[in-house]
Amino acid sequence: MPRGAVSVNVAGTMPRPSDKVVLETPRLYLREFTSDDALLLFELDSDPEVMRFITKGQSTPLGQIQDEILPRVLGYYTRFPPFGVWAAHRQADDAFIGWYHLRPDKLEPDQMELGYRLKREVWGRGLATEGAAELLRAGFGAWHCDKITARTLRLNLASRRVMEKIGLRFETEFLYPAEMLPEWSEEERRAVKYSLRKEQFDAGGRL
Numbered sequence: 001m002p003r004g005a006v007s008v009n010v011a012g013t014m015p016r017p018s019d020k021v022v023l024e025t026p027r028l029y030l031r032e033f034t035s036d037d038a039l040l041l042f043e044l045d046s047d048p049e050v051m052r053f054i055t056k057g058q059s060t061p062l063g064q065i066q067d068e069i070l071p072r073v074l075g076y077y078t079r080f081p082p083f084g085v086w087a088a089h090r091q092a093d094d095a096f097i098g099w100y101h102l103r104p105d106k107l108e109p110d111q112m113e114l115g116y117r118l119k120r121e122v123w124g125r126g127l128a129t130e131g132a133a134e135l136l137r138a139g140f141g142a143w144h145c146d147k148i149t150a151r152t153l154r155l156n157l158a159s160r161r162v163m164e165k166i167g168l169r170f171e172t173e174f175l176y177p178a179e180m181l182p183e184w185s186e187e188e189r190r191a192v193k194y195s196l197r198k199e200q201f202d203a204g205g206r207l
């Protein structure tokens with residue numbers, strides 16, 4: 001598809017009946033992305049605060065979203081069902097507020113990695129926690145995960161707090177490889193891994 005030919009509702013709302021909803025919480029629903037969603041992702045990644053611990057604030061070029069990121073995201077639905085990366089919308093008004101993922105960990109693919117990226121205007125209201133907790137329940141429930149992990153840079157305290165609030169446990173510190181974060185110094189690549197096993201979840205290691 002030529003760039004610029006992407007069709008999207010600029011307000012970031014989608015008509016629900018045509019969406020493939022994967023999971024719901026009181027305030028959110030997660031749906032599969034479609035090839036029409038490039039501009040939603042572009043807008044999300046255009047906020048330097050959102051990208052602070054991901055690219056040092058750099059936005060993601062629209063072309064990269066169209067040619068690389070969206071095809072990879074859409075590929076998860078056929079390669080690793082029921083896992084994937086999903087668009088998150090607010091129940092109240094259907095506004096797009098960001099995304100969550102639960103998909104094979106990039107460093108240890110036998111484990112499922114949880115992740116989230118939300119628009120700044122919705123931060124601080126417990127929405128990351130609400131969506132992530134529901135994904136944990138689905139992951140250890142109907143989706144039969146043995147172990148769920150989450151990783152973030154050591155200094156990303158909000159992300160770490162979400163991990164702690166949903167009951168993940170600190171596992172280890174590690175360094176993201178320079179190939180994954182080429183612009184970052186070794187100190188800046190210091191990161192933390194949190195995780196939970198199904199037996200710990202079943203024993204009550206959750207909200």
Ligand SMILES: CC(C)(COP(=O)(O)OP(=O)(O)OC[C@H]1O[C@@H](n2cnc3c(N)ncnc32)[C@H](O)[C@@H]1OP(=O)(O)O)[C@@H](O)C(=O)NCCC(=O)NCCS
Nearest residue numbers: 050116117118123124125126127128129152157158159161
């Ligand atoms: C990380 C992120 C998803 C959190 O979303 P959110 O909806 O604000 O999260 P919640 O409201 O559920 O919880 C955030 C918690 O972090 C705390 N927090 C926020 N900023 C903090 C900071 N600088 N230092 C310490 N704690 C902080 C909040 O107080 C809250 O904890 P509390 O409920 O105990 O008060 C959001 O900030 C985001 O999208 N960031 C940009 C993308 C990103 O970094 N993603 C993670 C990459 S691994």
